Amino acid sequence: MQASEKPRIAVLLAAYRGMRWIEKQIDSILCQEQVELHLYISVDFSDDGTEEWVRQKASSTANITLLPTGERFGSAGLNFYRLLRDVPLENYHATALADQDDIWFPDKLIRGWETIVNGYDAYSSNVIAFWPDGKKKTLDKAQPQTEYDHFFEAAGPGCTYIMSCRVASSLQRFLYLEKDKVNSVFLHDWFIYAFCRNEGYQWYIDSNAGLYYRQHESNQIGANVNVAAYRKRVAMIRSGWYRDQIISLARILKPEMISKFNSRFFLVFNILKLRRRYRDRFYFLVMIVLGFY
Numbered sequence: 001m002q003a004s005e006k007p008r009i010a011v012l013l014a015a016y017r018g019m020r021w022i023e024k025q026i027d028s029i030l031c032q033e034q035v036e037l038h039l040y041i042s043v044d045f046s047d048d049g050t051e052e053w054v055r056q057k058a059s060s061t062a063n064i065t066l067l068p069t070g071e072r073f074g075s076a077g078l079n080f081y082r083l084l085r086d087v088p089l090e091n092y093h094a095t096a097l098a099d100q101d102d103i104w105f106p107d108k109l110i111r112g113w114e115t116i117v118n119g120y121d122a123y124s125s126n127v128i129a130f131w132p133d134g135k136k137k138t139l140d141k142a143q144p145q146t147e148y149d150h151f152f153e154a155a156g157p158g159c160t161y162i163m164s165c166r167v168a169s170s171l172q173r174f175l176y177l178e179k180d181k182v183n184s185v186f187l188h189d190w191f192i193y194a195f196c197r198n199e200g201y202q203w204y205i206d207s208n209a210g211l212y213y214r215q216h217e218s219n220q221i222g223a224n225v226n227v228a229a230y231r232k233r234v235a236m237i238r239s240g241w242y243r244d245q246i247i248s249l250a251r252i253l254k255p256e257m258i259s260k261f262n263s264r265f266f267l268v269f270n271i272l273k274l275r276r277r278y279r280d281r282f283y284f285l286v287m288i289v290l291g292f293y
Contacts, residue, residue: 158189
């Protein structure tokens with residue numbers, strides 16, 4: 001692209017029963033500075049008017065496209081996989097993901113794009129979680145990456161992700177080839193981060209927040225900032241869900257690691273390589289020693 005040319009960015013938004021929040025989110029996306037963007041929206045079958053509102057918005061806004069509707073995906077992950085497969089990502093310099101209920105800062109996209117231009121393949125950032133009562137808290141995901149962290153956690157909320165055209169096109173091809181296998185990974189942001197790191201792409205996690213990350217009762221996975229949230233995650237580990245997701249990622253991306261990720265001996269002696277945050281390493285070690293993983 002020419003030095004004076006604005007980067008063209010495809011923004012992929014997955015929606016489901018989002019009428020309470022989606023207008024503010026889209027307004028914040030359309031107000032992004034120094035970029036040329038096109039917003040693609042996939043609406044999971046909804047009964048609250050979301051689809052009709054988006055349809056009207058798209059009909060009156062040149063840079064918004066509503067993908068064909070009527071399909072029931074059942075999760076944000078499957079909805080995002082659909083977007084990543086069906087949108088012509090090769091036409092853009094970069095691809096970004098968006099939830100339906102956040103509020104983006106005006107420089108979110110250009111900040112990520114400038115990071116990519118400076119030598120990285122993909123970008124994510126911290127966020128500022130906020131609640132209906134006005135409470136706010138920065139969620140810090142920008143600890144140094146480790147050898148295996150991408151198999152054990154995401155790079156932060158997927159709504160902060162921005163990928164270069166090269167990465168997005170590579171991911172799209174993989175999603176076409178391995179659709180059924182990838183659909184077994186519930187969290188799209190975790191899979192995308194694992195895919196990129198496994199392929200050797202350079203990922204930057206920005207310590208600056210790029211958006212307000214809305215917390216409400218409909219979040220599939222929200223901020224991990226209170227006792228109830230910790231209990232939920234412990235329950236997910238004890239149920240085997242967390243382990244199943246790790247093994248699914250290994251099976252799809254690096255099968256030779258399956259036996260190692262199933263080995264308590266390997267996990268204990270490599271605990272510093274599994275998670276980015278010291279606190280999370282300690283908690284995970286406790287889970288392993290207690291036999292919960």
